[in-house]
Every structure is written in C-alpha cells, then in structure tokens.
Amino acid sequence: EVQLVESGGGLVQPGGSLRLSCEVSGITFSRYWIHWVRQVPGKGPVWVSRINENGGITNYADFVKGRFTIYRDNAKSTLYLQMNSLRVDDTAIYFCALDLAGARDQWGQGTLVTVS
Amino acid sequence: IVMTQTPLSLPVTPGEPASISCKSSQSLLHANGDTWLAWYLQKPGQSPHLLIYMASNRASGVPDRFSGSHSGTDFTLKISKVEADDVGVYYCMQGLQTPYTFGQGTKLEI
Numbered sequence: 001e002v003q004l005v006e007s008g009g010g011l012v013q014p015g016g017s018l019r020l021s022c023e024v025s026g027i028t029f030s031r032y033w034i035h036w037v038r039q040v041p042g043k044g045p046v047w048v049s050r051i052n053e054n055g056g057i058t059n060y061a062d063f064v065k066g067r068f069t070i071y072r073d074n075a076k077s078t079l080y081l082q083m084n085s086l087r088v089d090d091t092a093i094y095f096c097a098l099d100l101a102g103a104r105d106q107w108g109q110g111t112l113v114t115v116s
Numbered sequence: 117i118v119m120t121q122t123p124l125s126l127p128v129t130p131g132e133p134a135s136i137s138c139k140s141s142q143s144l145l146h147a148n149g150d151t152w153l154a155w156y157l158q159k160p161g162q163s164p165h166l167l168i169y170m171a172s173n174r175a176s177g178v179p180d181r182f183s184g185s186h187s188g189t190d191f192t193l194k195i196s197k198v199e200a201d202d203v204g205v206y207y208c209m210q211g212l213q214t215p216y217t218f219g220q221g222t223k224l225e226i
Contacts, residue, residue, distance in 0.1 A: 035216075044207060045164060047216035059214040095163050101154040101211030105166040105175065 002026040002106045004096050009111030016086050016115070022079040022096030022108055029077035030054070035100045036070060036081050038092035039110070046092075049081065050100070064090075086115045117141050117210050121219025128198045128224060136222045138191040138208035144171070145212075152212040155184055155193045158221075159204040167206075168193060200226055 008020040022034070036048040049060045049070040058070050069082040079096050093110040118141040128134045136155075144152045151171040156164035166175040168184035171191060181196045191208060203226055208219040 044205075044218050044221045045158075045209075046218070047214070050214065050216075061215045100216065101152055101166075101169055101209060103169055103173070103175070105154065105169060107163040107165065109163055 002098070002104070004098060004106060004108035006094065006096055006108045006111040009094065009113045011114045011116065012086055014086060014088055014115055017082070017084045018086065018113060020081040020083065020094055020096075020111060020113070022081075024077045024079070024096075024098060027098070027104070027106075029072075029098075030074040032099045032102075032104065034072065034079050035097045036079075037095045037097050037100070037107075038090075038113075039095065040092045045095070047100075048094070051079070083113070086113075088115050091115045117144070117213065117217050119208055119210055119217050119219040121208055121222055123222060124220060126222055126224045128195075128202075128226060130200055130226060131197050134195040134198050134202075134224065136193045136206050136208075136224075138193070138219050140189045140191070140210055143189060144210050151186060152210055153184075153186065153191050154209045154211060155182075156207045156209065157202075157204050158207065164207060198224075198226070 003025045005023045035050040037045050039045045051058050051070045067085045072079045095107050095110045097107045120139045122137050153171045155168040158164040171186045172184045183194045205221045
C-alpha cells in the first residue's frame with residue numbers, strides 16, 4: 001500500500017520559515033514526479049510546486065517563486081518543501097501528491113501551516 | 117489554464133444519475149495523445165482522491181458507476197447511480213502544464 005505522510009507544519013510568525021517533509025512508502029519513490037498542493041479549509045486545492053524523478057527539474061506557482069524551494073532525497077524516499085518569508089496568506093493545509101493526475105496519483109493527509 | 121466547473125452544488129437522489137461538467141480554457145491534449153484531465157472526490161476531513169485520470173480512465177479501485185468523457189475542451193464526470201457514500205466535493209484538474217489548475221468544485225449532496 002502506498003503511503004505519503006507529511007510533517008513539519010505548525011504555527012510560525014510572518015516572515016518566518018518552515019520545512020515540510022513528505023515520507024513515501026510502498027512504491028519506488030525515485031520513479032515519480034511529486035508535488036505539493038495546498039488548500040485553505042473550505043476552499044479548493046491550489047497547486048504549489050513539483051519536482052521530477054531525479055530532482056533536476058522543478059516548477060513553482062508564481063505566488064511562491066523565490067520564497068519556497070522543493071527538493072527530494074530519493075535515498076530516504078522523502079520530499080521536502082523549504083518555505084521562507086512566510087506570509088499570512090500562506091496559511092493552509094499542505095499536501096504532497098505523487099504522480100499527480102497520473103495513474104498512480106496518491107495524496108498524503110496533509111500538514112497544517114498557520115502563519116500568524 | 118482556467119478550469120470552469122458546473123454546477124457548484126448538486127443535490128441528488130440515491131439511485132439516480134448525476135453529471136458534473138468542467139470546461140478548460142484551452143486544449144488539454146498532450147503531444148503524446150494523452151489528455152491531462154483528472155477528476156477527484158474530496159470527502160470531509162480527507163485529502164482528495166483520484167477517480168478518473170487522462171479524462172476517461174478509472175483509477176484503481178474506483179467503482180464502474182463513475183465514468184469520464186470529453187469532447188474537445190468540455191469534460192464530464194458521470195455517476196450512473198448515486199450512492200450515499202458519494203457525497204463530498206468533486207474537483208476537475210488539468211495536469212497538462214504548470215501551474216496545474218483546479219475547477220471550483222461541485223458539492224454533491226444527497
């Protein structure tokens with residue numbers, strides 16, 4: 001069974017930093033693109049970032065460019081999101097999602113980030 | 117790419133069919149022939165889970181009551197006979213190009 005478990009969320013002041021982690025098991029992690037998607041409770045999901053299988057290609061939503069960095073450690077089957085210069089409107093549940101929109105699409109349960 | 121989903125609210129009766137529409141602002145057809153449109157269901161307190169990928173392929177474990185189709189930039193998710201467990205918010209999402217974008221969501225209620 002494929003499992004994705006996010007961690008690292010919490011309460012941070014505006015301008016602060018957090019690093020989110022997403023540990024993946026039950027699948028060959030290094031074979032898949034993997035993404036971060038966020039969702040304000042009661043609102044729709046919003047795509048944040050993605051990274052390719054070996055970490056050589058990354059893409060970001062405009063609203064996080066220059067502030068967030070996505071990276072992965074295939075040896076640890078773990079995805080990361082380094083979030084700097086956090087703003088109040090970054091408050092959301094952050095999900096990692098493997099193979100988004102593909103046949104093996106799978107999401108974690110999310111980790112809550114509160115910037116206040 | 118803008119995804120426009122309708123309706124936003126869908127009251128249904130168990131056993132009856134239901135249909136949700138999603139329109140993309142441009143083609144979602146990749147050069148390799150795949151159409152990058154996915155449908156998700158998000159139940160309260162849960163993360164979204166995949167129902168349909170590549171516009172018309174049911175994800176593993178998804179009942180055959182769910183089907184996806186499309187014509188050009190118009191996409192449809194159909195539930196042949198709604199069950200009580202189908203309640204939640206349904207989203208379409210395009211995965212052709214970044215930023216991936218979601219429809220506004222359709223809340224299905226019994």
